[in-house]
């Protein structure tokens with residue numbers, strides 16, 4: 001087993017998942033504004049280190065995706081953040097893209113930037129303790145979108161990024177996110193997501209990326225948030241499994257879904273059903289941002305000194321999702 005394959009399996013094995021705590025300062029400021037907490041470096045660190053020192057880090061969270069600011073911060077107990085995460089039994093990871101910008105040639109779409117100078121930045125992150133990385137491509141569903149141009153250029157960037165990351169001995173998370181915004185049907189989402197993922201693998205193979213040493217982070221297949229026909233859990237599970245079965249090569253060790261605007265319970269319930277019905281050999285787990293942090297952030301914002309209380313809320317969500325990643329979650333367990 002290669003070292004990268006081993007790390008990927010440590011991150012996602014035994015029902016473990018990923019905590020996506022890599023919000024850029026802009027996004028984190030929006031989240032903190034939403035709960036009336038000033039977005040200072042100290043407050044961003046305080047909330048995040050509260051999560052990173054929770055007990056569920058050892059049995060549920062196999063990896064944490066950090067933002068550049070956080071990977072360089074020191075905890076209140078004087079530990080480097082990547083060290084704190086590793087000491088809890090989890091792997092530190094880092095977001096390395098520099099954000100999605102307007103795509104020249106198709107002004108309503110986006111292309112993710114960050115390839116220039118990436119090799120040098122990767123060396124620095126590796127030295128800081130990162131074992132894996134993340135790059136997110138975004139696609140929106142509209143009449144003619146995602147266009148061939150956006151599908152092609154984002155896949156190309158994801159592949160070039162992945163090749164550089166493996167060269168630096170880290171596991172790349174490949175995240176092509178087809179957004180939930182819009183009035184499209186689940187079938188539209190299925191078709192577009194399948195096209196997007198297939199193109200990503202075509203480019204990954206062309207760039208000689210070792211597929212055993214990556215983690216795929218896709219969206220689930222859902223109707224758009226403005227669609228009249230909301231997807232049932234059964235439909236999400238059926239279409240998501242069908243899409244991944246048909247578009248992901250069997251070498252890929254693990255798939256970790258993003259939550260993409262689903263509520264905490266929806267994201268857990270859908271993941272659970274996907275695992276109950278999973279007849280593939282892929283691990284199907286989670287790499288949630290909002291769906292792991294929302295309740296904890298809300299609680300913390302009102303009880304900023306109550307570390308234990310905040311951790312209790314976070315531990316519950318992490319435990320529920322780890323059960324869901326094994327198809328063992330139920331509404332009864334959720335409410336006890």
Ligand code: 13P
Pocket residue numbers: 020136175258259260261287288289290291
């Ligand atoms: P959400 O789970 O909030 O969609 O965030 C996951 C993520 O990392 C998006 O890039």
